[in-house]
Amino acid sequence: MAKIELDLAHAYRPNPKQDSDYALLPLKMTFDDGGAYALLGPSGCGKTTMLNIMSGLLVPSQGTVKFDGQDMTRATPQQRNIAQVFQFPVIYDTMTVAENLAFPLKNRKVPAAQIQQRVGQIAEMLEMSHQLNMRAAGLSADQKQKISLGRGLVRPDVSAVLFDEPLTVIDPHLKWQLRRKLKQIHHELKLTLIYVTHDQVEALTFADQVVVMSRGMVVQLGTPEALFERPAHTFVGHFIGSPGMNFLPAQSQGTQLQIAGQSLAAPRPLPAGALKLGIRPEYLGLDVVGAPGTLPAKVKQVQDIGTYVLVTIEAAGQSLKARLSPDAVRPEVGNALGIQVVGAHTCFYQNEELVA
Ligand SMILES: Nc1ncnc2c1ncn2[C@@H]1O[C@H](COP(=O)(O)OP(=O)(O)OP(=O)(O)O)[C@@H](O)[C@H]1O
Numbered sequence: 597m598a599k600i601e602l603d604l605a606h607a608y609r610p611n612p613k614q615d616s617d618y619a620l621l622p623l624k625m626t627f628d629d630g631g632a633y634a635l636l637g638p639s640g641c642g643k644t645t646m647l648n649i650m651s652g653l654l655v656p657s658q659g660t661v662k663f664d665g666q667d668m669t670r671a672t673p674q675q676r677n678i679a680q681v682f683q684f685p686v687i688y689d690t691m692t693v694a695e696n697l698a699f700p701l702k703n704r705k706v707p708a709a710q711i712q713q714r715v716g717q718i719a720e721m722l723e724m725s726h727q728l729n730m731r732a733a734g735l736s737a738d739q740k741q742k743i744s745l746g747r748g749l750v751r752p753d754v755s756a757v758l759f760d761e762p763l764t765v766i767d768p769h770l771k772w773q774l775r776r777k778l779k780q781i782h783h784e785l786k787l788t789l790i791y792v793t794h795d796q797v798e799a800l801t802f803a804d805q806v807v808v809m810s811r812g813m814v815v816q817l818g819t820p821e822a823l824f825e826r827p828a829h830t831f832v833g834h835f836i837g838s839p840g841m842n843f844l845p846a847q848s849q850g851t852q853l854q855i856a857g858q859s860l861a862a863p864r865p866l867p868a869g870a871l872k873l874g875i876r877p878e879y880l881g882l883d884v885v886g887a888p889g890t891l892p893a894k895v896k897q898v899q900d901i902g903t904y905v906l907v908t909i910e911a912a913g914q915s916l917k918a919r920l921s922p923d924a925v926r927p928e929v930g931n932a933l934g935i936q937v938v939g940a941h942t943c944f945y946q947n948e949e950l951v952a
Contacts, residue, residue, distance in 0.1 A: 597788045598755040600627040604659025604669075606645055612657070619645040621812045622659070627756070627790060629664075632782045634799035635792045637809035638835070643792045646809075647758050650790065651678045663755055679757045681748035683764045685740035689733040693724060696732055697746045704751065718746045721781050737765050742774070749781060756788040763798065775801045796836055808832050824876070825941065830948045833874050839906070842880060842916040844937060846873045846944075853938065856912030858891055860938050866952045867944075874943040877919040881936030882907070882927060890934030895927045911935055 605622040612618050620642045627633055627650075635643040648654035649661060652673040660669045668676055679700065687696045697715045706714075719725045722742050732740060741762065748757045763771045779802050782789050793799050799806050800820040808816045808823065808831070816828040827833035833841030847854040848866040855873065883890050893911035905920040907927060916935070920926070927933060944952040 597629045597786075598663040599629045599665075600650060600756060600788070601625075601662040601665075602627075602646070602649070602659070604649065604656040604661065606642075606649060606654070606656045606658075608657075615812070618812050620649075620656070623814050625807070625814060625817060627788060630786050630788055632779065632802060632804045633788075633790045634803035634806045635790065635809060636794065636796060636799040636806050636835075638794060641809040642812045643794075643809055644760060647760055647790065647792050650756070651680055651758050652676045677753070677755045679748045679751060679754045681744050681757065681759045681762045683761045685737065685744045685765070687732050687740055687743045687747065690731065692729050692731055693719070693735075693743055694728040696743050697728075697750055700747055700751050704753075714750055714752065718750050721749075721784065722746050722777065738767055738770050741765050745774070745778070749785060749787065752785070752787075754787065756790055759789065759791040761793055762791070763793075771798075778802055796838075800836075808835065810835075826943060826950060827874065828950045830872060830874065830945050833876075833943070837876060837878075839877055839917050839919075841874045841876050841943075842914075842937075843945075844873045844875075844912055844914055844916070846871045848944070855891060855937070860889060860891075863938055863940060863942055864952060867946065869946070871951070872945040872948075873937060874945060875916075875937045875939075876941065877906070877917040879939065879941040880909075880916060880918040881939070882909075882918060882920075883934040883936060885932045885934050887934040887936075889938065890936050893933045893935045895929050895931045895933060898926055898929055909933065909935060911937075 603624045605618055606620040607618045609617055615621060635646060637643055649656050652671055655670055660667055694715055697718055698711045701711045719728055724742060732743060763774060766774060775798055791802055805817060806820060806823055807814055810831045816832045823832055823836045844855055848868050848871050850866060850868050851862050853860045853862050891911050893909045896910050897908035899906045905922055905926055907918040909916045909918060943950055
């Protein structure tokens, strides 16, 4: 396994002039040895480009890739000793499950006894022990993709295992099981795993550290908890969470805030000037009209989403969301309320960046 350091930018077109010419804007980041990372962001933000630069399928148009301090920018995937799992199964239909799992080890001339032991271990982790002697050709797409995952994980000596949306073809129920399984496998095998996805649930379940990307930029690298509690950028606030963070314009005088003509005490010292207040739907409090420290609001919609109740509120000329537990008292549509938007969990932004 290796520590991977990126200090680079990439443009697919020659002579890039403006930001939009870059698939990856200049960035510096480190993937620690043994970590479980997810690269998360909407389609086109540069996830696959970053993954391909790490694997050696793509040479960055500027900068370097280092593995344990050694320059690997121009090294082939083979030289980098990377395992990769793609969206669709890459296996040999004519081989058995065991032979498919053994293949990457046989290629590296690992002794037979060690191969058998490792294949047995991986098959057990993926709950495929009973299928080891079956031909891959007869298996479903789900099962074939599980073999691909197993092939990615089977070599203990790889620098890293890179996954590019590996659960795309997997049935939703099995998908849920597999992403938990992968996390467990990471704890047991201690491999460096880097997992590309546009699905936040997948990223947050799997990874210890999530790299959130937007338009060729890394906007935050943090734990799932940090992305939820302290989004470093309004994009992360929007993108993570279901629904995403609410935002309201505010004016700060340091210890006091002005929001839609109301004066509220700041929860902590704030920079003076125009700010954007961010509050997650989970932390937006509903109270009676005129309660101290609240903003006047009106209930627009109450939706039962199963595991929670989603309340849409209008306040300060904005539409906001509050997430309530199913057993909480539900407000009536059309009712006037007081809402609490300022508290320990409230975040403040200037130029879309977190400032307090
Ligand atoms: N081979 C290529 N030639 C030119 N432009 C490319 C190429 N591959 C990707 N791009 C562009 O680079 C940008 C980043 O693409 P990339 O595939 O890395 O994003 P992504 O986040 O992985 O998206 P997706 O989830 O859709 O795969 C996009 O604007 C894309 O159109």
